[in-house]
Amino acid sequence: MTVWGVRVPRMASLAIWLVVWEIVGQLDLLMLFPPFSAVVMAMGDVVTSASFAEAARITLGAYAAGLGLAIVAGVGLGLLMGLVPAADRLLNMWVNIFLSAPLSALVPVIMILFGLGTPTVIVTVFMFAVWIIALDTRAGVLHAPPSLMEMARAFGASRLQRLRIIALAALPEILAGVRLGVIRGVKGVVIGQLLVSIIGVGALFQLYSQNFLMAHFWALIVLIFAFALTLADLVGRLETRLEYYAGARHG
Amino acid sequence: MAPPPASRTLTQGPAGGAAASAAAGAWARWSSLPALWRAASLALFFAVWEIAARSGFSYALPSFTATAAAFWEMLADGSLGTAFAKTLYPLAIGLAFSLTVGIAGGVIMGLRRDVEFLSLPIFIVMQAAPMAALIPLVTFVYGIGLTAKVMAVVLLAMPVITINSYKAVRNVPPSLTAMARSFMGTRRQQITHVILPAASPMIFAGARLGVAEGFSGIVLAELLITPTGVGDLITFHRSVANFAHMYATIAAIVAFAVIAVSLLQRLETALFRPEKRSQR
């Protein structure tokens, strides 16, 4: 539906679904769904509770740390794989395996290695986000126009200058990787905390489900989903901005 | 159409484009690499593991050789086989459902503007959001039985399958459908002769991503809901500090998932991509 532009109808259709949710909840059709109005009400409760502030602090901290590590390591690994063929041949298979593997299964390993606390969550976020960033960075380096490198050499750029040029040329792909890493990282932070279950939102989920607080549970889920979507949206906007300059490369 | 930033992924290749092509390319790259590099790549990983374990980095890190031994032991005594059978049952049901409904739904979404308007936002949300958070809720409502596990698989696998099928249909080159139209093809012929075959590579890419997500879903369900199958094996060996056995189980399920995804791709090439076969 592009008639009125895209944004408005998109929201409109979500509003329809919220109404459906409310009706399903009011009529008790599916046990899974309490009325949406009850969820909104519970959201006030959840947000103002002290345990939520604490959980949000821990979650955001672990997420930022894990994602930061993943970006640094992912871009580094991707540059290495893009520039050194031998490294690419050795590592490519493993990066691909970790990308399509069920990483949730690895969380128990992370848990026994790093303990039942924030470090485990950080490592989980890192594991979820790093591979896609590495692979997209590698793709960016390999897609950088060869003429750009020839130009740099022809004008006598030093090794370091050439690396800088490559990294900048690969920036659109790196950002695409970071955007996917951001989304995957949110999944990582949630899965990590669900399995550790004594810290952050994981502890809250545990609390709500043990006390049968369905509406509270949903309120927390809605908050997390909103956080994930907002984050993805923000990185998307940043990407659009930077693609403006990168667009010159595609003519 | 000019998509808003949140839905940018919609017009740009398969969801998690690199992930799709990664799963897609893993096998091809693997088999095209010289044997020496393949061996070196494996050896490097196992050597790093072995050295890290022997260096005493953590008491909970068994060496690669100990893990391999534990793997053979569990394979021989049948505990691994039993656990896998238990795990694969809900996984198979969930994936069968996700693939049928997800692909059909995604294709219809791609073909019909009204369906797209109504359901696309839901799937955009489901794909970008951490659906795993719903697993405890599902358990909460449906208990710890088969239903909850199947739902866990569906919740994780279906969004990516649906979104990819949708994008696959929307990305069919317009000149191909115009061509079918110019040669007097009916809408039905357009769909069966042009749109579906042209969309099938990206639909399959989504299916592979979905299968990988499904494995994640079932393992999560077994770890979170109630220890059965592979999840039980992991939890049990962890509780008795049998770390080599625990690592072996995890490595086995990860390897199984990766191999299943690769096989899916070979199946696709063998059945649906004659033009790729002839290249060999």
Place this chain on the structure above:
Amino acid sequence: MTLALDKVPDGANPPAATPAASPPIITVEGVSKTYDGGVTALSGIDLAFPAGKLAALLGPSGCGKTTLLKIVAGLLAPSAGRVTVKGRPVTGPGPERAFVFQDFALLPWATVLRNAAFGLELAGMARRQREEKARHYVAEVGLAGFEDKYPHELSGGMRQRVGLARALAVDADVLLMDEPFSAVDEQNRRKFQEDLIRLRELENKTFLFVTHSIEEAVYLADRIVLLSPHPGRVSQVIDPDIPRSDDVEAIRRDPVYLDIVDAIWRGLRRYAE
């Protein structure tokens, strides 16, 4: 916005002077096209094309030549005016017209033979019959021996030959070609152009093609429709009188050919950036 007619050299007669042996097979009457965004691509186009001839729509980018071709094909609906082919008004694609696409529009998963037979497949012709027919046209466009290849194994020129075979196979009276040679490299384009001249002698069909190459239009076409941009209008119709049957090599040295190319370029150069 018409080109000065007096600059057109001898040998290029205005259309009225052409002996109208047959009634036009395609007529375009008062066709305009305005896109949803409000862009007017075509405005008040009146044209007629005689049967059995090869006509070119030529003009700078933005002149709406592809839009006009797609309206004739029935792939786009005009905002105003009407098109008739063989006396019947065009409301959509029809069996008397076949389209050749700029990007070839071949099915990547189908062999050359199946691609060439695809129009017949959609029409519901039995497999053996349609493949026999397709085989004939695949050979006619010079691709005998490539029947079982896939599009990605062929060069751009060969792919477009498959597109041409597919259009020929459905026995349409009119072949509509949208910049058929633009994605083909120079040597193959020349070879393809020569083949098209021969093919036109062989098949008794009407060809209407879009091009942005002046040389190509003058080399191939019996009638050149020059369009001017923003909005697209007919600025001139030229019927070059160049003998094409004896020696295709000689065409490019023919003084009439050179004069017309030169005259058209002088008219169009103001649209160059």
